[in-house]
Amino acid sequence: MFVGRSPDDNFNATVKVQYKPSGTSQWVDGLPLYRVRADLVTGGTATPEFAGSIFNLKPATAYDIQLTAHDPDGGDQTTTTSATTRAVPSADPAQPNVVNVSTAAQLTTALNAAKAGDVITLAAGTYTGEFTLNASGTKDNPIVIRGVDRDTVILDGGNGGGNVLAIEGSFSHVERLTLQHDTRALRFHGSPASDNVVRRVHAKDVILGFGSNPQQQDFYLCDNLLEGRLVWPHVYSDDTGAHANDDGIHVEGDGHVVCHNTLLGFGDAMKVETTGARADDFYGNDVNDAYDNALELDQSQGNTRAFRNRFTNTYMPISFQPIFGGPAYAIRNLVINAAVEGVKIHNSTVGPVILNNTFMSAAYAFQVLDSTTAHAVTMMNNLWIGPATPSGGRSVNWDQPVDSTTDVVDWNGWYPEGQFHFGYGTGGANYSNFAAVVAGGLYEAHGRLVAGGALFASGLVTPPSYTTNVTPIDGTLASGSDAIDHGTILANITDGFMGAAPDLGAQETGCTVPIYGVRPEGVDESNESIGCGTSTGGDGGVGGDSGGPSSDSGASGDAGTTPGSSNGCGCHIEGSRSPGPFALAFTGLVALLLARRRR
Numbered sequence: 001m002f003v004g005r006s007p008d009d010n011f012n013a014t015v016k017v018q019y020k021p022s023g024t025s026q027w028v029d030g031l032p033l034y035r036v037r038a039d040l041v042t043g044g045t046a047t048p049e050f051a052g053s054i055f056n057l058k059p060a061t062a063y064d065i066q067l068t069a070h071d072p073d074g075g076d077q078t079t080t081t082s083a084t085t086r087a088v089p090s091a092d093p094a095q096p097n098v099v100n101v102s103t104a105a106q107l108t109t110a111l112n113a114a115k116a117g118d119v120i121t122l123a124a125g126t127y128t129g130e131f132t133l134n135a136s137g138t139k140d141n142p143i144v145i146r147g148v149d150r151d152t153v154i155l156d157g158g159n160g161g162g163n164v165l166a167i168e169g170s171f172s173h174v175e176r177l178t179l180q181h182d183t184r185a186l187r188f189h190g191s192p193a194s195d196n197v198v199r200r201v202h203a204k205d206v207i208l209g210f211g212s213n214p215q216q217q218d219f220y221l222c223d224n225l226l227e228g229r230l231v232w233p234h235v236y237s238d239d240t241g242a243h244a245n246d247d248g249i250h251v252e253g254d255g256h257v258v259c260h261n262t263l264l265g266f267g268d269a270m271k272v273e274t275t276g277a278r279a280d281d282f283y284g285n286d287v288n289d290a291y292d293n294a295l296e297l298d299q300s301q302g303n304t305r306a307f308r309n310r311f312t313n314t315y316m317p318i319s320f321q322p323i324f325g326g327p328a329y330a331i332r333n334l335v336i337n338a339a340v341e342g343v344k345i346h347n348s349t350v351g352p353v354i355l356n357n358t359f360m361s362a363a364y365a366f367q368v369l370d371s372t373t374a375h376a377v378t379m380m381n382n383l384w385i386g387p388a389t390p391s392g393g394r395s396v397n398w399d400q401p402v403d404s405t406t407d408v409v410d411w412n413g414w415y416p417e418g419q420f421h422f423g424y425g426t427g428g429a430n431y432s433n434f435a436a437v438v439a440g441g442l443y444e445a446h447g448r449l450v451a452g453g454a455l456f457a458s459g460l461v462t463p464p465s466y467t468t469n470v471t472p473i474d475g476t477l478a479s480g481s482d483a484i485d486h487g488t489i490l491a492n493i494t495d496g497f498m499g500a501a502p503d504l505g506a507q508e509t510g511c512t513v514p515i516y517g518v519r520p521e522g523v524d525e526s527n528e529s530i531g532c533g534t535s536t537g538g539d540g541g542v543g544g545d546s547g548g549p550s551s552d553s554g555a556s557g558d559a560g561t562t563p564g565s566s567n568g569c570g571c572h573i574e575g576s577r578s579p580g581p582f583a584l585a586f587t588g589l590v591a592l593l594l595a596r597r598r599r
Helices: 104-113 434-439
Strands: 015-020 034-036 049-054 062-070 077-084 099-100 117-120 125-128 131-133 143-147 153-156 163-167 173-174 178-188 195-201 201-213 221-222 225-227 249-251 258-260 260-266 270-272 282-284 286-290 305-309 311-316 324-331 333-336 350-355 357-361 366-367 379-380 381-384 394-399 408-410 413-415 419-422 429-431 541-545 559-562 584-586
Touching: 015 049, 034 324, 034 350, 049 324, 099 104, 104 117, 104 125, 104 131, 153 163, 163 173, 394 413, 419 434, 429 434
Parallel strands: 099 117, 117 143, 125 153, 131 163, 143 173, 153 178, 163 178, 173 195, 178 201, 195 221, 201 225, 201 249, 221 258, 225 260, 249 270, 258 282, 260 286, 282 305, 286 311, 305 324, 311 333, 324 350, 333 357, 350 379, 357 381, 366 394, 379 408, 381 413, 394 419, 541 584
Antiparallel strands: 015 062, 034 049, 049 541, 062 077, 419 429, 541 559, 559 584
């Protein structure tokens, strides 16, 4: 801590972020760090600090990160740190020991005798029963349970009421299997446990997909197909939430990567279930027919990230209920046919950061129904598309107390014209049209109305009712769309944009369309092409909380990375833990690092 200085208690300091691969000379700008308003958090805890994420990184790569703090009241300072992103989990142990099995009895025997480095290889066939692995592997020599082919190697729980497969330890890989006919396909029981991997697994005819327990870290759950038992348009409001906890992928703890899964027929397709969770990444997933939320980031604290996902036919797609300070990122997600609220910013949430997404709903372009005040909500470069004839004449129905002193709502595209109801009570206003919103001076100084009927190359428009079963599609903008070139430059988010300015919405015209859901064989973060690309990787991300390495300023930090674009990865590093794929995360009392002089 600096003697004679105090924290930035008037909240006017900023922290510029730059990064580069170690050993190179050219710095690249990232998003500025986010000011965590711990003073606004209720019902949970947060630290007054600056926090943030760096996107577009490559896996297993060392980066230098430079943080430049500026306070108009004095106390400027620059600090540099470095971090290395996690690698994509290896395919095989360093010292593999192949154990071939072809019957349920042989599988049970192999699991009971398993040791580090074993590759338990299942022949084609059906293995009936519920199975458990109690042992742990090691970082270099995980225990691998692998079928010769995903669709012909079947573990059938026989509806025994438990888990088809249970994993009790750490450093276990489950690959190329079908898990079916039980309450849950797979559960990680170990608490704590770390570095477990599930790849190219098919879960079907289950109530719950992949489950977890507290104090787990750094899982990689990617390229899986999960099929639940719920059928659209059966949603939460039909039976007061009876299936709200029919979870697809449920993680607890920090540093998890949940990527490129295809999920359909669950209550909450994906969720964080840890108060204060940090550095969990959800990207490239394709969610269909979610009875409640496509993704819950509820009660996470900072640097939880959702990007490049596609959510089709979902009740309330992205839930921030609440966020304890943030930042919690939603970036370049494509949401088609949201039944009620595109983003659920309930329960006094603080810190959602919502950038370059496309939201389409048959209800309203934007709706929030909640009696608590949301704080520090950032919404920029999004497309909010409602029905051509807005319900009750309202295009926007933000029926919630708002905090216009900390919210940033600008550079968004809206359809259709109508009344824009921005909050109720203190700070709320009901604008008669979009021009009145701009004239009001609080929101959308650079926003615009767009022509909803001509937005997308596919001709996609909002359905007449959410009960319509919409087919998943990409969000490529139509040539000549008035959403093209009307966004603002967001460092590390819109890098490599085409044309005069970034486009609004999830997909930049002329750039590679993201892969949603399971990737082709041989494609992972090390070679996936995403977006328009940058010198450091694609549209992926690194996330972190402010701070940096331990220093005499009293700042300490974690770095984490999230998946990237071309040659990008989603790595993260939090505290002393090993880095994770795709992003770097920084956490610390940067309020001290950015301290200003006492007067």
